[in-house]
Amino acid sequence: MILSVQGVSKSFGGLQAVRDASLDVEEGRIVSLIGPNGAGKTTLFALITGFHKPDAGVVLFNGADITGEAPERIATLGMVRTFQIVQPFAGQTVRDNIAVGAHLHRASRREALAKAEDVARQVGLADRLDQDAASLTVAGRKRLEVAKALATDPKLILLDEVMAGLNPTEVRDVIPIITRIRDNGVTIVLIEHVMQAVMSLSEHSWVLNQGEIIANGPPAEIARDPAVIEAYLGHGMAARIAEGTGHA
Numbered sequence: 001m002i003l004s005v006q007g008v009s010k011s012f013g014g015l016q017a018v019r020d021a022s023l024d025v026e027e028g029r030i031v032s033l034i035g036p037n038g039a040g041k042t043t044l045f046a047l048i049t050g051f052h053k054p055d056a057g058v059v060l061f062n063g064a065d066i067t068g069e070a071p072e073r074i075a076t077l078g079m080v081r082t083f084q085i086v087q088p089f090a091g092q093t094v095r096d097n098i099a100v101g102a103h104l105h106r107a108s109r110r111e112a113l114a115k116a117e118d119v120a121r122q123v124g125l126a127d128r129l130d131q132d133a134a135s136l137t138v139a140g141r142k143r144l145e146v147a148k149a150l151a152t153d154p155k156l157i158l159l160d161e162v163m164a165g166l167n168p169t170e171v172r173d174v175i176p177i178i179t180r181i182r183d184n185g186v187t188i189v190l191i192e193h194v195m196q197a198v199m200s201l202s203e204h205s206w207v208l209n210q211g212e213i214i215a216n217g218p219p220a221e222i223a224r225d226p227a228v229i230e231a232y233l234g235h236g237m238a239a240r241i242a243e244g245t246g247h248a
């Protein structure tokens with residue numbers, strides 16, 4: 001297992017945001033975390049990547065205990081997350097923004113910029129490298145977020161709603177980019193509400209509800225689970241998934 005989360009919990013004051021969550025991710029997979037707003041998905045990402053310390057439980061990355069390590073240290077080991085709300089460094093080009101990530105393993109400016117160009121090609125931003133990052137559309141900013149993470153040479157990348165706010169055409173265009181990242185050897189964990197993307201990309205999903213994992217399995221299977229339909233999908237979405245359309 002590249003990632004093993006064992007019995008992780010986190011409370012904020014009186015609110016239990018994540019309760020006794022466990023999941024195992026095999027190397028080379030694309031898997032997903034789904035569930036209603038406020039279920040604890042982003043908190044679980046933060047617990048895995050060192051942005052929050054768990055109250056209980058253990059996180060293993062490639063078999064090594066990284067529980068409570070700092071995000072920078074975890075990134076150096078090869079695991080990074082993206083953020084839902086994307087704020088590019090204003091007044092800086094796309095190239096410079098991506099290069100920030102590339103500096104994790106590269107001291108030289110020249111090498112970091114070369115890596116930024118390479119990554120920009122992978123996410124379809126090669127023709128935007130000299131543009132001010134703040135001028136990118138939502139779809140462009142989402143790609144920039146993926147590029148910044150990829151520039152750190154990760155072995156595992158956790159993508160937090162990279163399709164939120166995209167139109168169906170933009171979603172369709174991002175799907176093969178994510179598949180290619182995996183084909184290049186990066187394991188991927190997605191948080192995603194766009195079920196069309198979950199269905200076509202991920203091989204296994206975990207469903208969080210009120211901080212607890214209530215189901216896991218292949219997405220087509222969990223879409224038939226009454227508890228998942230009740231807590232998250234609703235009957236309309238479940239029916240559309242069964243028909244194979246799966247549009248949100």
Ligand SMILES: Nc1ncnc2c1ncn2[C@@H]1O[C@H](COP(=O)(O)OP(=O)(O)OP(=O)(O)O)[C@@H](O)[C@H]1O
Pocket residue numbers: 012015017035036037038039040041042043044
């Ligand atoms: N730093 C924090 N301090 C206090 N409460 C928090 C904090 N972070 C998250 N929460 C609360 O924990 C719960 C889980 O939030 P979280 O953002 O993890 O959910 P989510 O599943 O990612 O939701 P969404 O799909 O809306 O992003 C929510 O009730 C949220 O308000």
